[in-house]
Amino acid sequence: NPFSVPTSTPIELVDNDQLEAVQEQFRTGAMSLGWDPTTAQVVIEAHPITDVDADDNDESLDEDGANAPEMLLVRMPVGTARAFAKRTREIVGAGRPTCSLCGYPVDADGHICTLPEV
Template identity: 80%
Template structure:
């Protein structure tokens, strides 16, 4: 059965955002082109690693001798996006992801695949019109400026979580914190 690919090439918007309060946030990778919006849930750590690796790819491209691509070292001001997520309807929860560079189009490429848990009966697949399960994935191709802006916003969203206790290094919850400083 063919995979349902939610493909976005040069999307109008691609962001990481959250729903919920710090300590109980759900992270989403949301992509929109026109009226087509796809939101996939992912872990905070996946979000942070995605931003880190995108910056690494872009930073490497800058150092390549004879590089014909104009890669920004910072976020172009016109690409800054601090708006909240749009209406969130979770397409799937992300398991495996891949990240790459397509030199033919000068795009950073993100692929996200759903978690599959066959033993629990949750295949992470959607249903087609006949009720049969259809494997799906998200494919995003974005230019270098948008990728740099995406990475910056993602780091800011990840860092906007609960404050860290200066004594023990653990997150401080809104309803209090029992600190157990490390032994010296």
């Protein structure tokens, strides 16, 4: 049944490969997570960080959406979303330790602690 939600991560979707370095395309600002019941897919929208217009004028978009800001749209079946979430939890859980003094992550190259002034 393509519309059933698996109770565990399907074995064929488990990804334990080494992570590769990636080149940043944009930094994500606002994100949304949704569900499309017509396709039984998880939908993720990621909008880049943008500067807010100081004058906040109401320029209308072109009819073809030419002035619309970029957005990353990801649609994935439930099993894929479950595998992605599992892998993400593992990666974040294995992340950098935090400094006991300032609470910021400690890099592999060392850490210069910037304690808040009291």
